[in-house]
Amino acid sequence: RTKNMWKGFDFTLMVAGESGLGKSTLVNSLFLTDLYKDRKLLNAEERITQTVEITKHTVDIEEKGVKLKLTIVDTPGFGDAIDNTECWKSVADYIDQQFEQYFRDESGLNRKNIQDNRVHCCLYFISPFGHGLRPLDVEFMKALHEKVNIVPVLAKADTLTPTEVQKKKIKIREEIEQYGIKIYQFPDCDSDEDEEFKQQDLELKESIPFAVIGSNTVVEAKGKRVRGRLYPWGIVEVENSAHCDFVKLRNMLVRTHMQDLKDVTRETHYENYRAQCIQSMTRMVVKERNRKYAHVACG
């Protein structure tokens, strides 16, 4: 048995959505790191010809004494071109490739130290400027919802007043329902849980899509230094729950629901992939056998 140095959790989070919606800033805010220091922004001309590419960053973080190896999968270029037909395809392919690799490893001889690169969660960023979902959002989520746990977020929520946030959340939840999009479902809590826990659970479900604000700058608000954005009319505090759902989202991801996201990935999305794989392999074997018999009969 080889010595395994890593004594904590690992988790792979994908971020997707139109560029400019603050994906990198939010990830950096969520995990208090700077994953994108070397990022180069493309200009309009470069973005016309650019295809969606996938980048990967890994970082070790510690959350309340628990070690976590976090991998962030980013999808720069998504929705950026003039023609965005099928721009979800490279994202879907990436997820499938991770399943395929895991399937190979699992079917091989050495099953002890498989590197698990399966994507456990996809934060999908919705523009606060849309009148609900955009065609591209619907297309993306429908193409991905059977491969990965989609958690929708309402990006850059400091552009909306509380009333607008509420209206937009309800509209988006209705549209998700209406278009038959299956986002990640929070598991129902046991009926014997206490009332406070049930209340929290209900609140979480009603926060979807999480309204988020990111910031990499620290500002001074009422004497204390906080992560926030300094406007002429006031200070937006990222971790103030009256300002956005940032803390709720982080708790959900890093504390309360990380294990469930991994379980659903393994038990549902990966098993679906595996079943399809085995099915099509069986079909190929049968076809090949029939071809051989036909050959014998003809010869």
Add this chain to the structure above:
Amino acid sequence: RTKNMWKGFDFTLMVAGESGLGKSTLVNSLFLTDLYKDRKLLNAEERITQTVEITKHTVDIEEKGVKLKLTIVDTPGFGDAIDNTECWKSVADYIDQQFEQYFRDESGLNRKNIQDNRVHCCLYFISPFGHGLRPLDVEFMKALHEKVNIVPVLAKADTLTPTEVQKKKIKIREEIEQYGIKIYQFPDCDSDEDEEFKQQDLELKESIPFAVIGSNTVVEAKGKRVRGRLYPWGIVEVENSAHCDFVKLRNMLVRTHMQDLKDVTRETHYENYRAQCIQSMTRMVVKERNRKYAHVACG
């Protein structure tokens, strides 16, 4: 001579840019009207198949005792689809059609009461979330810049801190230069103007693209009632010049530069159209004549 009841200016303003950037709200804020009461918003499914259409609203306003008949040309659906290739085309066609109509009328017998529907200015809305201009912005402005006075605005500027606004303005001005986009140029002021006027002129040129915020709601800020947006962290005041360039833009449009916008439309854009028209007509006549002579020679 027919009696002309209208004793004021008329002006046609086009608004263009991705949906959700607050075009309607800004127009309503600029002219303190509600031009879009009957508007129906489309859902994602409807927007997939929708083409860009052109709508027209007319309103009579009075600005410091001066009457103004304002026509707003809107372009709903622009940039809304998954594939936005050539979605500027219907906008370009609309502008050409107005020129064509004017050319017909001007060439006809009764030139007294021509209805002038030529577009005098196009406010082009740039998303505050873009890292500068997007490919679609470049394509639109390059396709239209020789037909209409383009005034670029940075939409929903309350999503950006003052530093971000400044950076973004400089980036966008550089890109406009770099891509050879010819936006509307404020005329240089006479060298014998006083220093204050020159300073104002310089400030105006350095405001491009105007950072704007729209609002149709009146909120109470420091005891007075203002047009604004009420956030948990403060109140954004539309007409506060520390918050955005709204007042600058309105003054420019309605007071200081309206006549110049009309002059440039007549003297440059329309004359270009007319010259091209006459050229291609001449070419057709010559072609036809040659065809006839060829016919005679052959017969």
